Amino acid sequence: MDKIWLVIQREYLARVKKKSFLLVTLLTPLIFPAIMGIFVWIALEEKDNQSLRIIEVVDDNNLFFLESSEQYAFSFSNLSEEKAKELVQNGERYGFLHIPNFELEDPKGITYYGEENPSMNLISYLENNLKKKIEEQRLFESGIDPKIINEVRTKVAIKSITLDDQGTETVSDATVNYAIGFLAGILIYMFIFIYGNQIMQGVIEEKSSRIVEILVSSLKPFQLMMGKILGIAGVGLTQLLIWIVLIGTLTTIVTGFLGMQMPQQQAMEMANPEIAQGMANNSDVGEILLVLSGINVTQIVLSFIFYFLGGYLLYGALFAGIGSAVDAPSDAQQFMLPVTIPLIVAYMGLFVFVLNDPNSTTSFWLSIIPLTSPIAMMGRVSYGVPLWELILSMGLLITGFLFTTWLAGKIYRIGILMHGTKPTYKTLWKWIKTNN
Amino acid sequence: MLKIEKLNKSYGASKALTDLDLEVSKGVVFGLLGPNGAGKTTLIRIINQIIEGDSGKVYLNGELLAPKHISQIGYLPEERGLYKKMKVWDQMLYFARLKGLSPADAKLKIKFWLDKLEMSTWRDKKIEDLSKGMAQKVQFISTIIHNPPLLILDEPFSGFDPVNAEIIKNEILELKEKGTTVILSTHRMESVELLCDQVAMINKSQKILDGTIKQVKSSYRPEVFTITIDQIKQPIPAEWAAKQDETSYHFTLPLSGKTPNQLLHELMEYGEVAQFREVIPSMEEIFIHQVKSTENG
Incomplete structure (x- = not known):
């Protein structure tokens, strides 16, 4: 048992005394908060410096109005498809969203054109926005005021409680x-x-x-x-x-x-x-x-x-x-x-x-x-x-x-x-x- | 000191030791000889309790070998190493403590040996920064640091330059003077003749020879004489292949069934016999002869 203890001591000290141990031990915990910090910092910077991205919308239905956000502005200039594409090519517009004529029950063919690959963020933003608009439109058509829907929307959070044998x-x-x-x-x-x-x-x-x-x-x-x-x-x-x-x-x-x-x-x-x-x-x-x-x-x-x-x-x-x-x-x-x-x-x-x-x-x-x-x-x-x-x-x-x-x-x-x-x-x- | 009776060990189908008997008396340097793969390392490992024999007994000072004897044996394996990243001092302390020395005792002894071999300035160097010879010295000190009554050295001189080999040789002799029993396993026959009192030869798992150097040498007498003859009376036969230098002729002749006196008498016919001496074989010759004869027989 004495000898195991000697070996334990040697193995422990030989590693703990190494400079690399000190380095890894001290740097690793620095790395995670540092990376987190850098991300948050970059995100903050980006938010401040972001130029507004203008997206041209051509809506053949003449139904949808998309609200601009901090990042994206939507312009509705009633351009032709070709014209809008040209704007994107010139760099005058960040992107171009084409909403063709469709049945509300089956919205198909919505297309986004951009000079660069759109981020997931942008696509889901557009999708959510359109979805909401289409839903509102459909509710409206079936005679329900979207305002009422907004009012009845309720948040539910379930509190879960575990019950043991003693009833605690x-x-x-x-x-x-x-x-x-x-x-x-x-x-x-x-x-x-x-x-x-x-x-x-x-x-x-x-x-x-x-x-x-x-x-x-x-x-x-x-x-x-x-x-x-x-x-x-x-x-x-x-x-x-x-x-x-x-x-x-x-x-x-x-x-x-x-x-x-x-x-x-x-x-x-x-x-x-x-x-x-x-x-x-x-x-x-x-x-x-x-x-x-x-x-x-x-x-x-x-x-x-x-x-x-x-x-x-x-x-x-x-x-x-x-x-x-x-x-x-x-x-x-x-x-x-x-x-x-x-x-x-x-x-x-x-x-x-x-x-x-x-x-x-x-x-x-x-x-x-x-x-x-x-x-x-x-x-x-x-x-x-x-x-x-x-x-x-x-x-x-x-x-x-x-x-x-x-x-x-x-x-x-x-x-x-x-x-x-x-x-x-x-x-x-x-x-x-x-x-x- | 060490007594081995009917020791057997096999690895699967191959025999490493067969019915080996061996006795090493106290205070001698005992040469353990044999070609590679003869079973020397197996024997040494069994004495060190690294492995166990299949059957047979090993006694140390009359007691059956047991774990408590570990501290009484110092072992320098042929293939040896040190922790490269460890400092000389820490390394020695670790080995000394593993052999059961108390920290205070270990430190005292390390200090003594570092001073003795003039290595004190190296105590805080890492092993990887030492020359090979230096590292070997550290290894040697680590082996003897706990004053073991039995020291087992497997090829102790390999890796040493002549100067350091001499230092180690003298240390071994000094330890012997103080009563340490040393088992020396080596191929280097000149060190055997120089250091050993007793030898045993192992080949193909069996002991083929043992005894004092003198006994071993007398056991193998090639019965050959070196002869010098001056003042030639009749020509020396050509088949004797004599070398002539001025008026002297030098050659060697086997007895071929005659007694030395008969041979001498014959030789006197040819001239004045200036030298007539039996050739004493070197350990090397005995070694080669014995190995060959067991292999053929």
Whole structure:
């Protein structure tokens, strides 16, 4: 145990003391707010400097009037199609919208001409605008005053409350749950990949530089492997901790600074219109706080730490096993597939199944099977999971990493002393079966 | 010091060691000889408890080899390496601590050895900034830092320039004086003759020879004599291929079933026998002869 501790210390210090660690650790959290800041800044600049884009409209129906916005102005000069096209070619007009004669029930043939490819933004703006106009027209034709429609339009926001056996009511919000599950899942996925690879590189380095022969004359290969896995876990946790602190501080500073120039709501809309809308629906601050307090924070944090480490240990052992079997990182490719596939399945599963329907059968199995559970379960935990499922999943994950560690240990102890041979799956299997 | 009984080890179908018996007494330099693939590395790895034998027993100081003995063995493998990014001092401290030294004790010993081999100025250099010879010295110190009673050196001189090889050789002899038992595995026969008290030869997983250098040498006597004859009375037969230098003739002759006296008597017919000496084979010759004869037999 003493010796594992020595290895842990060495692996930890050797990495944390590196300049590149300091650089990555400090720069990465700077990059995200920086990119966000740059985007917001550019968007603000653009808004200020934007020249009004004039779009010529030729409406053969003589029915539609499009209101100009801050960005787009519409001119109705009753030009011919050819004339309008010419204007666009000369650059006098940004674009030209042709609305041919059509039945209101079946609006077809609306065409936009522009010198440059129109942005999604513009097209959807035009579409929405026209849709609204056509709808209004049709309502009008069927004898309903569009004004009345506007008046009866109502906003509905459903407050969802989960009710448990004891009858405790908890306010919940799928958006918040989604965000938490999404973030936690991605973090675990990235952590496993990045640090798993570091384990593998470390093992290959020791093997190819022949340090390992000296090391294993002083301690058991298993101690060496575990020391490395745990030491690197420590590096990862340190990095994560620093990131959380740094990102937290920086985001507060950046949003605080930009918030003075731009109302929060607008900034959010620019960043992500959908989320902003979701937030707008229950924009009452008290409501959001209620939702946050309804989330079982302790459970989420504890599960996160558990799955974070559990997943890492499960895959870390496999990465160590692979590293021990090969002489160079390039040889590792052939063994990476069985490790990466379950990880990617878990990652895809998180988005396709778990976050959309946390209680479906697929989500259940993804969150129970140890290879996928670290990522998938985090998507479910934020929505709330029955305790027995959580315990089952955690139990299986522990069993899982004990198994992979045992398996990797068997490969490792022989692999690290083998040089010059390119092992196949068959040889690995032989090593696993060998007893000493 | 070290006793091995009926040790067997095989990798799949191929045998690495067959019923190997070996005894190394305390305070000697023991040469472990054999061609590549003979099983030397396997034997060394078993003594170091890196791998386990299939059957047979290994005793260290009369006790069955156990994990606690790790701290009593120093091992310098043939293929060796250091962490390139680590500093000399940190590296040595790590290896010393892994061998079970306390931090204070380890630091004291490292300081001692760095001073002794005049490397103190290198303590904060990274291994990748050292010359190969320097790195080898660091490696050597790391091997002996915990004062192991048993030292196993696999090709210790490879990679050293003659000056540093000499330093290491002297260190090995000094350690021997202090009672350290050294097992030296090497192909370099001149260092065997220079350093070793006892040798064992392994070929194709089996021990083919062991004993003191003298015993081994006497076990293989090619029974050839070098002869010099002056003042020729009758011409020397051409098939003896004698080299003439002024009035002397030099050549070698095998006994061919005669006793040395009979041969000498014959030679006296040809002139004054100025030199009549049995050829003592070098370890190298014995090595090659033994390997060949086991391969043919």
